[in-house]
Amino acid sequence: MTVEDTVRTVVADHRDQRGALLPVLHALQAELGCVPKEAIPVLADEFNLSRADVHGVVTFYHDFRREPAGGTTVRICRAEACQALGSDALVGYAREAGLALGETTPDGSVTVEQVFCLGNCALGPAVEVDGRLYGRVDTARLGSILKGTVAC
Numbered sequence: 001m002t003v004e005d006t007v008r009t010v011v012a013d014h015r016d017q018r019g020a021l022l023p024v025l026h027a028l029q030a031e032l033g034c035v036p037k038e039a040i041p042v043l044a045d046e047f048n049l050s051r052a053d054v055h056g057v058v059t060f061y062h063d064f065r066r067e068p069a070g071g072t073t074v075r076i077c078r079a080e081a082c083q084a085l086g087s088d089a090l091v092g093y094a095r096e097a098g099l100a101l102g103e104t105t106p107d108g109s110v111t112v113e114q115v116f117c118l119g120n121c122a123l124g125p126a127v128e129v130d131g132r133l134y135g136r137v138d139t140a141r142l143g144s145i146l147k148g149t150v151a152c
Contacts, residue, residue: 006031007042021047021057025064033068062115070104070111074146075128079117086138087125093139097146110146 001009010027014020024043028035035058044051058064076082076090091101094112104111120126123135129145137145 003032003036003038004042007039008046011046025058029064034065037066067104071109073111073113073130075113075115077118077124077126078114081121082124082126085124089139090125090127090137090142093142
């Protein structure tokens, strides 16, 4: 099935829903792993919007990806509470390990993202890995998380 076919099928599933663009974008990302650029004109056509309007929504919300994420997604909190407790050191550690924020490793195994609040301020700095939240993360613990050695 092509991207266009997938987009039109997902839109059809949400056609009767008021304000369906966001639910459609979430459904597309769940289906395709991202909202690819070739989906933008099809969405614009389906919703009678400009391409710029659709692109603006996709790029405004940080949860929408334009490229598929790696096998593991690591989100480092960069909000004020976590910054005060050392999240900048975690970002530095990730960069030194070759994991730039917003990028996926060449082998597709890990995507590292920044997020501005995971709601775990009392236990900062916080990191989320594939939906699992970790608190009081230091560089040693982040290294264990990245190497997959943290017990779930």
